[in-house]
Amino acid sequence: MDRSSDAPPHPAQALPVPAWQGTWRFTLPPIDSSVPQARHAIRDLLRRRAAPLSAERTHGLMLILSELVTNAVRHAALLTPEIGVEVTVDPHWAWVRVEDGHPYRPHALAASPERQRTxxxxxxxxxxxxxxxxxxxxxxxxxxxxxxxxxxxPLDRPTGRPATSPPPRSAP
Known part of the structure; x- marks a missing residue:
């Protein structure tokens, strides 16, 4: 009986990782022009790599990125010589992370009739x-x-086994 089919694949036989998978990092100064710079850099990267994200999903990711970089510029610039931006695309998810040097951990403010701020x-x-x-x-x-x-x-066209729920809130 031939047992060679039970053996794990040889490393040379491993499937290549698609070009759209990976992690990319860069830093920006905490100034207003960094917001569109970050957005254009990530959007162009995802397009060049042909990440499986629809225009709507890409728009959502760019909106999130813009808000996070804007917050770092507006609220953390005094303690942040550089804003770190990272995007990771794996087989199921697209992550965006923005790092700054300010210790305050913000939380979402709900809209209310009493709060007239824009x-x-x-x-x-x-x-x-x-x-x-x-x-x-x-x-x-x-x-x-x-x-x-x-x-x-989530990616629009996940590969492999589909993810059924988002990663836990404590995710990196």
Whole structure:
């Protein structure tokens, strides 16, 4: 009886990782022009890599990225010489993470009739956009005393076994 079919595949036989999978990082100064710069860089990267994201899903991801970088520019610039931006695309999810040096952990502010401010609801928008797409978002502390705010959205055409729920809120 031939048992060679039971053996694991040889490394040379492993399937190649698609070009759209990976993690990409860059830093930006905490200035207003960094918001569109981050958005254009990530959108162009996802297009060049042919990530399986529809125009609607890409728009949601760009909206989230814009809000997170804007928050870092507006609220963390004094303690942040550089804003870190990271995007990860795996077989099921597209992650975006924005890191700054400010220790404050923000939370989403719900709209109310008593609150007449037009600002302060960016994280509510991030949360709603992520949840509407079937993803999630969160914030975690960094070793340096700052924070990373992250959001994850499912891919439109997941490969392999489909993910049935978003990663846990404590995800990186």
């Amino acid at each position: 600002g302060g609801r960016g994280l509510l928008l991030v949360q709603a956009t992520a949840q509407e797409a079937g993803g999630s978002c969160g914030v975690r502390a960094t070793a340096g005393g700052g924070k990373v705010i992250w959001a994850v959205l």
